[in-house]
Amino acid sequence: MPPTNALSTALAALIGPVLGLVGLGCDDEVPSFRAVDEPEQALRPESARGVIPEDAHIVDYWIDARLDEITHEIHGTLRMSWRNATARTVDRLPFHLYMNAFRAEDSEWMAAARGSHRGQKFAPGRWGFTSVERVELLGRTPPRDALALEQTPPEPGVALSYAEDDDPTTMTVTLPEPVGPGESVVLELEFTTRLPQVFARTGYYGDFHMAGQWFPKIGVLEEAAGWQAHTFGLFSEFYADFGDYEVFLDVPADYVVGASGVRVDEQQPSDDRKRLHYRAQMVHDFAWVADPNFIEHWGEYEGIRIRQLIQPEFVDDAVVHLEAQAHALASMEARFGPYPWSTITIVHVPKGAAGAGGMEYPTLYTTSNIAKADKLPAWLLRERLTGVFTTVHEFGHQYFQGLLASNEHAQPWLDEGLNTSANQLVYWDAYGEDPWVAQVFGHALTTKDLIALSLIQTGDRDPLDQPADRFDPLVGSYGTVTYQKTAAVMLTLRELCGREPWDRAMTRYTQEARFRHPDGQLLERTLVEEIGGEDGRLALVGDGGPGTVWLDVQDYLDLGLRGAAIADFRLIRVGNQPLIGGAGWHPRGPDEPLPPEPPQAVLETQRALASLFGHAPPIGPPEWTLAERSDSRDNKVTRLGDAEVEGFVIVQRRSSFRVPVEVLVEFDDGERSTVVWDGQADHHRFEFPGRRVTRAIVDPRMQLLIEPRKLDNAAWAEHHKDPPTEPLSTWLGDIDEAANLAVLGGLGI
Amino acid sequence: MDASSEAPESAGRGRRHTWPLRALARVVMAPGFVLALWAAQLLLAKLLAGPGRAAAEAAMRNFTWFDDGHRLRAVTELLIEEPAVAAAIATSLSASAVLAAVFSVVAAPPILTRLDGERSLAWIFGSAGRELPAMVVQSGYGLVFRALCTSLAAVPVALLGAGGLPLALLLASFPLLVLDRARAAVVLDDARPLHPMTFLRAIGHVAKRPLWWLSGALIESLKLAVVVGALALVIQAGPSPGGIWVARAAGLAGLIFGLWRVALAVEDRRA
Structure with missing residues (x-):
């Protein structure tokens, strides 16, 4: 899902109506673009994608589904082959019925949401649900070669008992006999899914149908923790095993369809219906979208087919999204390894279906529309945030959610947070270091700024490493903490350690974690080893002797991941005092x-x-x-020569977040010196005998993204002979005065 | 007769189409009056901006911002962390708007009187009191008419986008010119001060004079462009000692443009 970035939302809200007012539209003629051929394989060649571990392949699905576009229902038959890859023996199979979150207002999801999700309102009466009509056991541990899910079994299966759990978003199927380690079962289910009117990820709006989390999906059996099939909550997203999908979709003939994987066949059994066959390999979910109004736009990146399904009024934006997609692929492939699949589909949802926008599924994601800031003069506003950031972000999920597939319920930060970190780096790689995402009157708002402004508001209300259902929606911290705070913790660590060790650690982590459902421990261990070395510490200043400033990586991660606090430093005093003499x-x-x-x-x-x-x-x-004492000792500090004073800078740590920090000190002779404090004590005094300090700046390079409040990070020395006017308050005062002049002059006469 | 009224009269008998320039001459010929108004405007703006400036300074305590590349973030942080700053600025702007509206009503008779050539300060400023009830009533009519025209002005923008802007400006400035005419009729021609027909006649009067309408719209647009442009410049330039003086100079320009527009109504009587 996209980050809840209040600023970007506000920007979009500001720009959108303005541009709507000035009547920016598109031509009535529907354009068409040259198509890129459907890839033959759902996966890229092994030489391009790397090796996929065989033991990661746990479950296969064969689904035959028909969309009733009038009732917005999907009727389907599903066959599933699941393999027990653990040493456990199980006698029940839990299934997710995610769509039941929208079945009634007392489901856990709806109870938490209270009728709205990310600003989108639930349409009264437009409920959604998944109803399972039949569950049968078709076979147990068939030979691998005999697994032909698409073939109708010669004999009817054994009916199995099943029942919804306390919350209808999961159900449990009871097996007649336990399934032991290495054994497998083949089940057939018949189900009906009614789509809600979309307001949270999935559903319909007019002819537009977004089918996400639309079929019964088995949970994940973990070696240590057993079955993982969480109740679908407001903040808990998804977790499933990898496998192959063969999906047949029966839809109206005039609908344009996009889906996970590649289309391997298309038939038209009647004038008004068509039957599409999709294949997705080594994915953990399958989603599809259908809308007769889609225009297809095509692109390619190193053999990866990029297909956009875009609404006619936004078709001009396709090239911008394609460029953003290419930037994301270039950055993420270089940093986190090859994208393994042969295709990516970008879906642009229609107006009115914004609730479906900004959501990730394997090889398919929905983005949001660009607010047309380029139609405004550049001196007023430039932005590469609306639409573009969503595309970068949702594609990023192809790695952290699609390829690594962490448990998003247990540790949502491993997906959303790491992805947000990676998004910043995509921007850095594409546009330069800490580039602007918006410029208002020529003043930049950078990637670091956006994170800071988000953290200021709710960043210290929760620790980030906790299950999704621990976040209280009324506290309002989930988005900031899971997305921006994770990015701040990670990128601060990157800045402190000199970037290269962090980059190396993330490359190693993503390499080891591909198709492996990694947990936070793997990431932490990798970071500690790669950055901290054998003893988990990195010397930021010094060679290990006295005076060395250490960065203890595990200590930093403990504070950053499991503490609620964010860093905050303040200059207590900056000044000069008489130098100690020898009298x-x-x-x-x-x-x-x-x-x-x-x-x-x-x-x-x-x-x-x-x-x-x-x-x-x-x-x-x-x-x-x-x-004897020098006569000058009797004089004021301001009258003493530079050699006779001792400059000092005192920095205070104002929160429980202990982290090393740089302090830039400027002297009267124009020289500058950077010193580093380990940030462990409550405060620290730097002394500069024989030097007159004029100004000090804490964290001058803005390395500490986890420290969003920086107004108290710089100060001129006390008794400075000629301190410049404070620029920020002066500027605000000038703007206020100029605005008053404009109002008085503009309206008065 | 003073110079400011003599020149337009002699020109009026010859080339009538130059009367907007003669209206400007009426403004230029009253430099003391213009400067006095400008000084009052500067003083008011300075005073009104005082609380916002002080709140911002107090919020920064003894600290100073240090990175020009992240100025927008700093301002946003300041406004989030210190809501009193935003409140003070919003209050000052509201106060400015109220003062501007009051000024518009109270100062209209002295402005018209002075632009008509009157030099007696007692008579000029006395007109404010004498004509106050009439100005309030005519401004009330003007407010209703302005709301109507402003709504109409939104239509071409909605239909044509930026291309509809000139038409929108024409429509939006029309009620201002009508109000100028109605006020001039009351103050200078002894028209019925409270009667709506005075205002309705002014509508027809301006509507039948496209040159007035066109030049008035142009002058009003220039005024808006100058003051809004100066504000944008102050924002864009960041903290700089000269920035606020650009705004103050623009305030003078805006004042002259405003007076010029009013002088069109005065000049119309002579044309």
């Missing part, structure tokens, strides 16, 4: 010669004067020596 009595050094004995008359005079003024004479033990 007073000090023991004479062993090699220091004794001074000549003063004449007795001088000593007597000194004693007499001291007695007269009531203090001790400047005469001490012979082995000590007395140094």
Whole structure:
């Protein structure tokens, strides 16, 4: 799903109506584009995609389904072959019936959503559901070669008992005999799915039909934890095993259809219906979309067919989405390994079906529309956020959700959060370091800025490493914490360690985790090993001796993943004080010669004067020596020479998030110096004897994405002789005054 | 008779089509009056912006922003973290709008009187009090008519997009010119001060004079472009010492454009 980025939403909301008002539309003539041939195979050649582990192949589906476009129902028969790849023995099979989330308002999903999802409202009475009419056991542990799901079995199967669980989004099928390790079963189910009017990912709107999570799907049997088939909740997305899908779709003849995988056959048994055969390999889900209004747009990237199904009014945007898709592929293939499938389908949902936009399925995703900012003058607004970011983000899921397939219910951050991190890097790779995503009046809003502005609001309300159902929708932190906070934690670590070790760790993680349902432990272990080395620590400053500033990677990850806090530093004081001098009595050094004995008359005079003024004479033990105080010590710091002052900078850590931080210190002579604090204590003082500090900046390079509040990160030295005017408040004041002038002048006369 | 009224009269007998320029001459010939209005406007804007500026300064405490490349983020952070700043700015803008509306009603008679050539300060400023009830009533009619015309102005934009903007500006500026005419009729020609026919006659009067309508719309558009452009420039330029003076200069230009538009109504009587 797309990130809940309030800023991008606001931007789209701002731009959309404005452009709508000025009547930007498209030509009435429906364009057509040269088609790219359907790939013959659902997977790319092994030389391009790499090896797929055989043991990752757990379940195969054969589905024959018919869409009733009037009632918006899908009637289907499903055959499934499932293999027990664990050492466990099971006597029941849990199935997801995700569509039942929309069956009644007391389902767990609807109860949490209270009728709306990401700003989209549920249409009253337009419920959706999946009803299972029959479950039969067709066979047990058939030889691999004999698995021909598409063939009608010669004998009827054994009827199995099944029942919905407490929440209707899962059901349990009871087996007559347990299935042991290595054994498999073949089941046949008959089902009917009625699509809701779309407001959350899946459903219909007019002729548009988005069929996601539309068929009964078996849970995941894990070696350690047993069956994983979570109740479908508001924030819990999906988790399933890999396998092959052979899907036959019977749809109206004039509908344009997009689906996971590749189309291997198309027949037209009657004038008004057509039957499509799709094949998807080594995927964990199958989704499809049908709409007679789609226009097809085509592209290709290194043998990967890119097909867009776009609404006529947005057809001009297809090239922008294609470019974004190419940027995403280039960046992610370089960083996270090859995309294994031969096709990707980008679906543009119609107006009114925005709830279906911004959702990922294997080899298919829905995006959102671009807000036409290019029609506004560039000095006013430029943006590469609306539409483009959705395309980058949803494609990113092809890796973290589609290819790695972590348990999105147990650890949603492994998909949404890592994907958001990767999205930033796609932008960096495509447009340069921390590029702008929007420019308003020429002022940039960068990738880091967007994360920061999101974190400021709800970033510290929850830890990110927790199951989806622990997030309270009324707290309102799920989106920020799971998406942006994960990205902030990950990219801060990347910045601190010098980028290359983090990049190396992520390459290794994604390589090891392909088709493996990785958990957070694998990622953490990889990061600790690659960044921290043997002892899990990285020396940021120093060579391991005293004064070395360490980054303890596991400690950082513990704070970032399992703590609610976000980092926050503040400059307590920046200033200068008189340098400590050498005045007073000090023991004479062993090699220091004794001074000549003063004449007795001088000593007597000194004693007499001291007695007269009531203090001790400047005469001490012979082995000590007395140094006089410089006259200038009596002067104010502002009047002292630079060599006679000691600059200081005090930084405070204002949250429980301990992380090393750079401090840039500027001196009176124009020099700049960067020092690093390990961030462990409550505060820390940097001292600069003989140097006059003029300004200090905490985290000047904005490395700490996890520290969103930076207004208190820079200050001029106290008693600075000529501190410049504070630019931000001055600017705001000037804008306010200019706006007042405009209002007074514009309306007054 | 002073210079400002003599020149237009002599020209009026010859080339009538130059009367918008003669209207401008009426403004130029009253530099003290213009500068006084400008100074008042600057002072008001400065005072009104004071709380917002102070709130922003207080919110920054002794800190300073340090990265020009992330200025938008900093402003947003400031407004999120310190809602008082946004509240102060919004309040000052609301106050400006109210003051502008009051000024529009109260200052109309002195402006018309001065642009007509009157130099007696007592008479000029006295007109504000004398004509206040009439100005309130005529402005009320103007408000209703303005709402109607503004709604109509949205139609060409909705239908034609940016191409409909000139027509929209023509429609949107029409009620301003009508109000100028109605006020001038009351203040300078002793038309019935409270009667709606005064305003209705002004509608017909302006509608029958396309040059007035066209030039008035152009002047009003220029005024808006200048003041909004200056505001955009201040935003775009970021913190710079000269930025606010550009806005202040634009304020003067906007003031002159506004007076010029009003002077069209005065000049029309002479034409």
